[in-house]
Amino acid sequence: MHAPRGSLGLDSVLRFVDVATDALGAAREEIDALNVYPVPDGDTGTNMFLTVSAARDAIREAVAAGADQPTAMKTLSRGALLGARGNSGVILSQMLGAYVARLGEAAPDERHAVSVAEAMQRATDASYAAVGTPVEGTILTVARAASDAAMATAQDDKARARDVFAAAAAAAREALARTPTQLKVLADAGVVDAGGRGLVVVLDAADTTSTGRRPMPVPEPFGTHHIPLPRAGEDLTEDGPSYEVMYLLDAEDDAIAPLKKALAPLGDSLVVVGGQGLWNVHVHVDDVGAAIEAGIEAGRPHRVRVTHFAEQVSETRRKQATRTGRMVVAVAAGPGLKALFEEAGAVVVEGGPGSRPSTGQLLEAITRCGAAEVVVLPNDADSVKVAEIAARTAEQESGIRVEVVPSTAQVQGLAAMAVHEPGRTFDQDVREMTATARHARHGAVTVAAKQAITMAGPCEPGDVLGVVAGDFAVVGQDLEAVAREVLERLLGGGGELVTIVAGEGGEQLAAACAAYVEDAHAAVDVMVYDGGQERYPLLMSVE
Numbered sequence: 001m002h003a004p005r006g007s008l009g010l011d012s013v014l015r016f017v018d019v020a021t022d023a024l025g026a027a028r029e030e031i032d033a034l035n036v037y038p039v040p041d042g043d044t045g046t047n048m049f050l051t052v053s054a055a056r057d058a059i060r061e062a063v064a065a066g067a068d069q070p071t072a073m074k075t076l077s078r079g080a081l082l083g084a085r086g087n088s089g090v091i092l093s094q095m096l097g098a099y100v101a102r103l104g105e106a107a108p109d110e111r112h113a114v115s116v117a118e119a120m121q122r123a124t125d126a127s128y129a130a131v132g133t134p135v136e137g138t139i140l141t142v143a144r145a146a147s148d149a150a151m152a153t154a155q156d157d158k159a160r161a162r163d164v165f166a167a168a169a170a171a172a173r174e175a176l177a178r179t180p181t182q183l184k185v186l187a188d189a190g191v192v193d194a195g196g197r198g199l200v201v202v203l204d205a206a207d208t209t210s211t212g213r214r215p216m217p218v219p220e221p222f223g224t225h226h227i228p229l230p231r232a233g234e235d236l237t238e239d240g241p242s243y244e245v246m247y248l249l250d251a252e253d254d255a256i257a258p259l260k261k262a263l264a265p266l267g268d269s270l271v272v273v274g275g276q277g278l279w280n281v282h283v284h285v286d287d288v289g290a291a292i293e294a295g296i297e298a299g300r301p302h303r304v305r306v307t308h309f310a311e312q313v314s315e316t317r318r319k320q321a322t323r324t325g326r327m328v329v330a331v332a333a334g335p336g337l338k339a340l341f342e343e344a345g346a347v348v349v350e351g352g353p354g355s356r357p358s359t360g361q362l363l364e365a366i367t368r369c370g371a372a373e374v375v376v377l378p379n380d381a382d383s384v385k386v387a388e389i390a391a392r393t394a395e396q397e398s399g400i401r402v403e404v405v406p407s408t409a410q411v412q413g414l415a416a417m418a419v420h421e422p423g424r425t426f427d428q429d430v431r432e433m434t435a436t437a438r439h440a441r442h443g444a445v446t447v448a449a450k451q452a453i454t455m456a457g458p459c460e461p462g463d464v465l466g467v468v469a470g471d472f473a474v475v476g477q478d479l480e481a482v483a484r485e486v487l488e489r490l491l492g493g494g495g496e497l498v499t500i501v502a503g504e505g506g507e508q509l510a511a512a513c514a515a516y517v518e519d520a521h522a523a524v525d526v527m528v529y530d531g532g533q534e535r536y537p538l539l540m541s542v543e
Contacts, residue, residue: 009069010063010069010072010073012209012210013059013072013073013076013100014059014060014063015209016205016206016209017052017055017056017059017060017076018056018385019205019208019209020052020056020201020202020205020206021049021052021053021056021385021389022385023201023202023204023205023208024045024048024049024052024053024198024201024202024205025049025053025388025389025392027045027197027198027201028045028046028049028392028396029045029396030045030197031044031045031048031194031197031198031201032044032045032046032194032396034191034192034193034194034197035194036185036186036189036191036194037138037183037185037186037193037194038087038268038269038284043085043086043396043397044086044087044088044194044195044198045194045197045198046085046086046393046396046397047084047085047086047087047088047089048086048088048089048092048195048198048201048202049389049392049393050083050085050089050359050389050393051080051083051084051085051089051090051092051093052080052092052096052202053083053359053386053389054079054080054082054083054084054358054359054360055076055077055079055080055083055093055096056076056079057079057083057358057359057386058075058076058078058079058080058082058083059072059073059075059076059079060382061075061356062075062076064356070104073100073101073103073104074100074104076096076100077096077097077100077101078278080092080093080096080097081093081094081097081273081274081278081280082248082280083360084273084280084282085246086244086246086282087195087269087271087282087284088139088194088195088198090130090246090271090273090280090282091127091130091131091139091140091195091271091273092139092195092198092199092202093273093280094123094126094127094130094271094273094274095123095124095126095127095143095199096123097126097273097274097275098119098122098123098125098126098127099119099120099122099123100119101122102115102118102119102122102123103115103116103119111154111157112160112161113153113154113159113160113161113163113164114154116150116154116161116164116165117147117150117151117153117154117164118151118154120146120147120150120151120164120168121147121150121151123143123147124140124143124144124146124147126273127139127140127143128140128144130271130272130273131270131271132260132263132264132268132269132270132271132272132283133264133268133270135183136182136183137178137179137180137181137182137183137186137193138179138183138193138195138196139193139195139196139198139199141175141178141179141182141193141196142172142175142176142179142193142195142196142199142200143172143199144175145171145172145174145175146168146169146171146172146175146199146203147168148171149167149168149170149171150164150165150167150168150171152167153167153168161210162207162210162211165203165206165207165209165210165211166207166210166211166213168203168206168207169200169203169204169206169207172196172199172200172203173200175196176192176193176196176197176200177192179192179193179196180192243284243285243286243288243306243307243308243309244269244282244283244284244305244306244307244309245281245282245283245284245285245288245291245292245304245305245306246280246281246282246304246305246306247280247281247292247295247301247302247303247304247305248278248279248280248281248301248302248303249274249278249279249280249281249295249298249299249300249301249302250277250278250279250299250300250302251277251279251298251299251300252277252299253275253276253277255298255299256272256279256298258297258298259272259281259294259295259297259298260272262294262297262298263281263283263285263291263294266283266285266286266287266290266291266294267283267284267285267286267287267291268283268284269282269283269284270282270283270284271283279299281295281301288306292304323370323371323372323398323399323400324370324371324372325370325371325372325373325422326371326372326373326374326375326422326426326429327345327346327347327369327370327371327373327374327375328341328344328345328346328347328374328375328376328377328417328420329346329347329348329349329362329365329366329369329374329375329376329377330346330347330348330349330376330377330379330413330417331348331349331350331351331352331356331357331362331377331378331379331380331383331387331413332348332349332350332351332352332379332410333350333351333352333353333379333380333410333531333533333534333536334352334503334504334531334532334533334534335532336501336502336529336530336531336532336533337410337414337501337529337531337532337533338350340414340529340531341377341413341414341417344417344418344420345420346377346417347365347368347369349361349362349365351379351380351383352380352410352533352534352535353380353534353535353536356380356382356383356386357383357386358386359386359389359390359393360390362376362386362387362390363390363393363394366390366391366394366398366400366402367394367397367398367400371400372400372401373400373401373402373426374391374394374400374401374402374403375402375403375404375405375420375429375430375433376390376391376402376403376404376405377405377407377413377416377417377433377437378404378406378407378408378413379407379408379409379410379412379413380408380409380410381408381409381470384404384406384408387404388404390402391403391404401426403426403430405430405433405434405437406434406437407437408442408470409440409442409444409470409539409541410501410531410533410539411440411442411499411501411539411540411541412437412438412440412442412541413437414499414501414529414541415436415437415440415499415541415543416433416434416436416437416440417433418436419432419433419436420433436543439543440541440542440543441468441469441490441493441495441541441542441543442469442470442490442539442540442541442542443466443467443468443469443473443486443487443489443490443539443540443541444466444467444486444536444538444539444540445464445465445466445467445479445482445483445486445509445536445537445538445540446464446465446467446535446536446537447462447463447464447465447479447537448460448461448462448463448464448465449461454472454475455471455472455473456472456473456474456475457475458475459472459475463475463476463477464476464477464478464479464481464482465482466482466483466485466486466489467486468486468489468490473486473489474486474489479509479537479538480509480512480513480516483509483513483538483540484513484516486540487513487516487517487540487542490540490541490542491517491521491524491542493542495524495542495543496523496524496525496543497524497525497526497527497542497543498514498517498521498524498525498526498527498540498541498542499526499527499529499540499541499542499543500513500514500526500527500528500529500538500539500540501528501529501530501531501533501538501539501540502528502529502530502531502532502537502538503531503532503533503534503535503536503537503538503539504532504533504534504537505537506536506537506538507530509537509538510528510538511528513538513540514526514528
């Protein structure tokens with residue numbers, strides 16, 4: 001089914017959040033280095049990156065669970081709201097929410113260019129409304145320039161959505177270049193606004209998704225690319241206490257205006273975003289208690305996060321100094337697999353198809369393990385990007401050295417874990433684990449849940465599917481017959497060791513397949529484990 005003419009197709013949205021997350025990940029350090037306003041705490045790029053990645057995780061999980069387009073769009077908005085971090089991240093979450101809400105209202109006969117342009121305009125209006133005291137020369141200015149250009153372009157009856165995206169991205173870059181003329185603190189530091197730069201990255205991602213064009217190169221230098229040291233009496237000094245207070249708030253809509261009125265005199269950088277009973281509150285204050293009490297007056301604050309800017313850098317240094325050793329963080333898809341990884345010394349995050357871990361879950365595991373060096377085994381193709389986001393965030397926030405071994409299957413992770421050696425240098429260990437995971441040919445057996453077309457032909461519900469290197473390569477009726485075919489394909493390139501992991505209810509099947517390998521390939525060793533994973537009666541690998 002095609003999306004209505006005036007709507008943005010769900011496939012396009014999924015591509016956009018992927019491109020935007022990757023682009024913000026690549027630009028994160030640059031944006032962090034530009035961060036001098038409102039406080040030079042060097043985390044704007046990281047915060048915007050985490051906000052968009054939370055939105056991506058949310059919508060992908062919803063789509064995997066079968067959500068329709070309206071539900072998926074609402075899930076994206078809520079995911080951004082719940083995952084928003086920092087001043088610019090909270091503003092960006094409000095913009096994303098307003099944008100997808102307007103797209104959801106598009107009539108079937110509405111020109112796509114018009115719906116996109118008006119969605120951008122609504123996003124800009126929402127961002128200004130969310131901020132207690134709007135300041136020009138920031139992300140707000142860049143957003144206004146982009147939406148004004150989008151609306152002007154959409155006036156042409158021949159304009160398409162791709163023209164709107166291109167015009168908005170170009171106008172945003174021009175507005176960003178002017179931000180030092182609008183804020184003295186930017187001019188003094190020789191940088192453009194960090195939040196505005198982040199929004200340019202997001203708009204370039206939208207343009208790339210729509211047109212396929214690569215983003216315009218950034219003119220260099222864009223700034224000093226280091227975080228200026230604070231002067232005496234300013235934020236980030238120990239004798240000038242200044243805190244960032246953030247919390248989610250369950251409250252009625254009519255409680256928000258009094259909340260803003262109560263918070264405004266307490267400090268600056270006030271942003272309150274959300275709706276329909278759930279809000280994200282962000283403010284910089286000296287009196288933390290008063291900021292939280294204002295939330296209690298309005299409703300129920302939860303997930304309260306308080307950061308003392310003066311301690312932020314010293315805390316990162318302390319964490320770097322106290323962390324020692326090396327750990328592996330592995331995603332396990334079943335109780336047996338969890339036990340296997342834990343026995344090998346890994347910190348386990350439970351996940352797998354249908355319940356893949358979020359960036360936050362992996363980030364928590366990386367930081368909680370207390371190691372100075374961490375190797376991450378995502379063990380699932382769709383979790384590799386999430387793991388990379390968590391890794392880069394942990395490096396930025398906690399000073400941990402993190403590398404992701406791009407294992408796309410549980411059995412690849414087991415193979416990598418088997419060669420893990422903390423006594424080697426970190427780089428050598430990662431190289432060995434990566435090479436072993438890459439060389440482990442992997443397959444699986446599952447049962448089709450719906451009618452589909454596969455690489456091996458059509459399948460019906462109940463058919464047995466054989467998976468080779470992530471693709472459906474065999475369609476059959478008998479579990480053991482399909483499993484044997486998968487094993488033969490994996491062994492076609494030779495091999496010394498076959499690993500078979502039995503899923504939920506697959507113990508007898510695993511034993512039968514092990515016996516088959518021992519009879520048909522006498523020179524090959526076989527190892528059988530009880531993995532307990534759902535959906536896949538067998539996982540297999542050949543090394």
